[in-house]
Amino acid sequence: MRSFGRSCRGQGKVFVKLVRQTEQQLLELGEDIATFGQQAQACLEQATMLSDAQRERLREQLTTAMCHHEHIRKQSKQLTQGKKLRHFKVVNAYDPTIAPIIKGKSNCPAQFGRKPGIISEPATGYIFANLTPKGNPSDESYVLPLIDKVEQATQRVQQGPKRAIHSLAGDLGINDPIVRQALHDRGILSVGIPKTVAPINPHPSAQEILDILNEADLNRKRTPYQVQLACASGYSRPVVESHIATLLSRGAGTVRYKGLEGAVVQQGMTVMSYNGAVLVRIRQRKFTKRAQKFRRLLGLKSSKASKINP
């Protein structure tokens, strides 16, 4: 599995006493920063060589930096070890939109960084949309914005029949009754989202298929065959990991651009290059057996076949 940043557990101790002493020294050292900030603001107002736009930009940056400093001072005085992290906690002085990732292990320090979401096709791994949110919201909050983005893309399609999302799969993190209901309202099967840790049955019986359709109230919108496909292509952790691993190898692992805007651009460009590579792979017919099977079941054409039978 992936890991990053400082080691989460097992290595070294946190020297609380030393941390508190150092923290006290730093707080004393930084006591005058508020006064310096006010002096800098006064100097900025008196500077004649600056244009209005430059002065406004510098004033905004100074005000932001002072706000961050005050917030960091306040949270530094609080004991963090053993206490629950609040959501608005500054972990990067240059980017307050980064929040701790409160997920996973319970007995180790919280990781922090960004948590992009992707929505992809399980057969070939083509990513239809991605989302890099501000802070780190819960997993279920990613679902509807990503579905909206995919629907916007399908509306742009000019040729062939109208495309629709038949089913959505995900892990237990998005198992939420409100999300399920919202998906059913849009005519999307939620059979791929597990309710327990037990695996989803890939070959449901006729009665089970009927129950799934009745539960979702999608008898008229979705066919039993579509439910069968949804169960067969349901959530698979290795498949998702392979998509993420390829994305990380293309530069999505470390956000190098500044701020949320930078992260959005970097993740977006990575997704586009990844998708380009997937399309090249499809054209060259480099599929796994699983992908070949699903493409055949979904009726997707291959470039070779279209050349033979134009």
Added chain:
Amino acid sequence: MNWVLQSSLQGRKGDEDICRRFRTDFAVMYACGLREYRINPSQVYFVLPATLCEFRGRIDEALMDELIAIQAAAAMDEGLVSPAHLVIDTFPCEQGSQRVTDATTLYKAQKKH
């Protein structure tokens, strides 16, 4: 924009074409906001990083979503992918790590020996 996306599918040849047109085609330069950009004519670049940075600097979240939607719609138009069955997931990304430069590598190498 469609032209940029279609060219990007052609691999290295496509990159070369994109970058050549970024430098020479005034219509493309205008569309990408490179009105006041000047390159050093004494050097020939394959991919000019400064041009790409300036281009990317103009992209915001809405435009990025639109670009990805255009790419997805083009793939669906061709019949290569289908959004019928989808899978959703989130993954954490490291933020603000130290940049590995030649100077860092050299410093670390000297420190080891």
